[in-house]
Amino acid sequence: MPFRQTAVDDVTVHRFYVESVCAIGEETYLPSDEAAHCVQVMRMRQGDTVELFDGERACKAMLTRVSHGLAAAVVVSDAPLREPRAEVTLYQGIMKGGKFEHVVQQCSEIGVYAIQPLNCTRSIPVQKNDAMEHSIARYRRIAREAAKLCGRAKIPEIHAYMDINDYALAARLQAHTRLIAPWELAEAGSIRDALSAVLSSDAPLSIGLVIGPEGGLTAEEISRLQDCGAHIVTLGKRILRAETAGVAALASILALSGDME
Numbered sequence: 606m607p608f609r610q611t612a613v614d615d616v617t618v619h620r621f622y623v624e625s626v627c628a629i630g631e632e633t634y635l636p637s638d639e640a641a642h643c644v645q646v647m648r649m650r651q652g653d654t655v656e657l658f659d660g661e662r663a664c665k666a667m668l669t670r671v672s673h674g675l676a677a678a679v680v681v682s683d684a685p686l687r688e689p690r691a692e693v694t695l696y697q698g699i700m701k702g703g704k705f706e707h708v709v710q711q712c713s714e715i716g717v718y719a720i721q722p723l724n725c726t727r728s729i730p731v732q733k734n735d736a737m738e739h740s741i742a743r744y745r746r747i748a749r750e751a752a753k754l755c756g757r758a759k760i761p762e763i764h765a766y767m768d769i770n771d772y773a774l775a776a777r778l779q780a781h782t783r784l785i786a787p788w789e790l791a792e793a794g795s796i797r798d799a800l801s802a803v804l805s806s807d808a809p810l811s812i813g814l815v816i817g818p819e820g821g822l823t824a825e826e827i828s829r830l831q832d833c834g835a836h837i838v839t840l841g842k843r844i845l846r847a848e849t850a851g852v853a854a855l856a857s858i859l860a861l862s863g864d865m866e
Contacts, residue, residue, distance in 0.1 A: 618656045618665065619647055620753050621676075626662040632669060632679045633657065640676040643668075649676070656684050660749075663687075663758035686758045689864040691810040692718035694781070695851050696774075698818030699728040699766070704848040709744045709763065711852045713751035716859055719762040720744070721777075725769045727820035737766055769826055778833040781813035786830045787854050789821050791839040796857045799836035804862060812858055816851040 621639045635643060635657075643649050653668045655678055663686060666678035695717050697708055709720060722741075744763045752760045767774050778784050785799050803810060815822070815830060822830075827837060845853060859865055 618654045620656045623657045626659045626664050635676040643676045658758045660760040689716040691862040693812045694719040696721045696815040698723050698725040701729040709747045710751045713748045713761045714755040721764045722766045726823045728818040782811045784813040784835040786815040786835045787840045794838040819847050
């Protein structure tokens with residue numbers, strides 16, 4: 606299992622996921638898989654400093670109990686959240702193979718707020734029932750590991766599959782401060798243009814980013830997105846793969862909002 610050493614207050618610490626970060630001074634136990642990684646892989650000992658996170662909060666802690674398959678730590682202080690001001694929800698068209706996993710991993714590391722898998726006209730047909738639940742659970746594990754690696758406290762939410770024509774989806778899209786849909790056939794408009802009116806505010810930004818599957822979004826889908834208030838933009842002169850476009854657009858949004866500085 607990969608890990609990241611995160612520098613906090615000039616001390617290099619290892620990060621572990623827990624169900625809930627306790628109050629300062631309280632003791633918490635690492636889940637069995639994290640405890641095994643801590644003890645058997647990392648060979649950590651009582652008194653070592655670690656960083657714990659639960660998907661919403663993060664803290665510095667000191668290991669108090671370390672034995673085979675068990676690890677506990679007492680919370681010493683809060684740790685930085687390292688979350689971007691812009692809360693970007695990626696609405697990603699479903700892709701074949703491991704491409705969606707790549708998007709989940711990369712976007713979780715960059716700072717995506719949530720990811721919504723979308724069944725679009727040109728998407729590979731989604732398997733039903735158990736296979737769908739299994740894939741969503743796998744995406745959530747990938748998002749958790751990515752958050753662990755990059756020092757985030759928040760784990761991006763991976764929503765259950767939705768159809769792009771779903772009425773409930775339209776309401777969610779309209780609720781964002783800005784809705785942006787890159788399209789390979791767009792001849793004008795940029796992410797910078799779409800965000801220019803809202804970047805001057807210090808208020809939290811809720812951004813919806815819609816990316817099509819292989820083959821892109823259809824003209825009909827673009828029209829429905831425009832009805833929801835979407836800004837249709839271009840990502841430049843080069844055509845990007847479906848698994849690249851979301852990563853590039855997310856990075857552009859966060860850079861424009863000052864998060865990459």
